[in-house]
Amino acid sequence: MDWNNKEDVLFAILKNGNSLQIASEKLKDDKEVVLSAVNNWGWSLEFASDRLKDDPEVVKRAIKQNGGSLEFASDRLKDDPKIVIEACKNNYEALKWASDNLKNNFEVVMEAVKNDGRSLKWASKKLKNNIEIVIEACKQKGGALSYASPEIQNNKEVVLEAVKNDGYFLLYASENLKNNKDVVLEAVKNDPFSLKWASEKMKNDKDIVLKAVENKGWTLLYASPELKDNKEIVLEAVKNDGVALGFASDRLKNDKEIVLQAVKQDSIAIEHASRRLQNDRNIVSEVVKENQNNFVRIGKEFREKYPTVEAFLNSEKDISKDNSWSKGNDLDSSKAWTDKVNNDKSNDFER
Structure with missing residues (x-):
């Protein structure tokens, strides 16, 4: 490969525009060669001669391929x-x-x-303090608020536009x-x-926290x-994510309605229930229905009485049988419930 040979260099550039860096100084000053290079890879403008870095046609081709290649343009064209x-x-x-x-030019920065x-x-300090500029930036990317002046923040x-785009900001x-309710709610x-x-x-604002959970x-x-x-808040939270029970107060971790809702959503939530409710038969039944694998997470006292999920399910059959006889019903409803649980067990791998 002859890096002084124009045809050889043009062929190499077709494969990789970065090849311009190896070309001879003479070919780095050849407009045809450099145009070919920047068309392929805009950053290759770095290796062009100073004369061609100041050539509007060459620089325009380079920035069309990658705007970041402006870094290597002449100072005149950067202005x-x-x-x-x-x-x-x-x-x-x-x-x-x-x-x-140009970093202080309203039209350029706005575009x-x-x-x-x-x-x-990269805008000037003056334009980072311009409401019109910053609002437009925040409409496009909420994170632009991070670059605004303290006054604009x-x-x-402006802040409403930012959080409408992305609340995280x-x-x-x-x-x-x-501390402004309108802003935080948005x-x-x-x-x-x-x-x-x-x-x-x-x-501590109920409307805001309720909207979040x-x-x-x-x-x-x-x-x-x-x-x-707050029971209303916590109930909404566990309906969306049962494990949120872990962030509730101790009092509400001992609330049966809340814990039932939590384990229905995600049986792992049993870990966060009070000791009393970890040993509650109704709660345990819901855990088993949702995922039998989480039987190991229930209360110690309950597991001492029923060491395995099978032992617990058999006890449920016995209870269902007793209830069916006492009500004068047949055992179909008990069998249907047990079949459902067994079916859930067979589908554990799918959960």
Whole structure:
């Protein structure tokens, strides 16, 4: 391979644009060769001659392939609004390589954040404090709020746009707005996990916590101690995720209605029930119905009485038989229930 031979280099570049770095200095200054390289791999602009790094046609081809190649353009072209805007359309990080002048240019930055809000990271301090710019960035990417000025992070209109896009980014709101019900409610509607970032006051707001646990029961973790002891809240949480019982107050871990609902949703939740309810026959029956493998998680006293799930199921048959005779019924209903449990057992591997 002769790296001074234009035909050889052009052939190599067709396979890999990065091959330009091995070409001779003469061919790195050959427009045809460099255009071929940047068409294949925009970053190969790095290896072009200074003359061609200042050639608008070459640079435009490079940024069309990858906007990040603006890094290797001449300072003159890094200060060209059209070229920078075009680069930002292809790669949100391209604004990083623009001139300081253009990082402070409203039109350029606006176009950049419209394409990807994360471009705000490289905007000037002045434009990070511009409401119009930041709102547009947050509409596109909620996380753009992290790059806004502290003043803008305390602007309700801007923060609402951010959390509408992604509630998680309540993280970057001011302490004042983390304590604002409208903002926090919008955030948890979008992402219940955002309850984590809310103020203590909002974590004690029933409307907000209810909205969070309805969609992600485990976010009960972030609720106030008072609401972890609220039956309505905890009941909604375990309906969505039985294991959320683990975050409930001790009092509600001893509430039979709540524990029944929890183990119906996920029988593993029995681990978080009170000792009394871990040994409750009705609760244990629900655990077995949901997944017999979790029989090992029930109360110690109950397992001492019924060491295996089979022993427990046989006791259930006996109870059903006694109840059927006492009511003057046949044993069909007992058999149907036992058959269902046995069928569940056979399907354990599918659960």
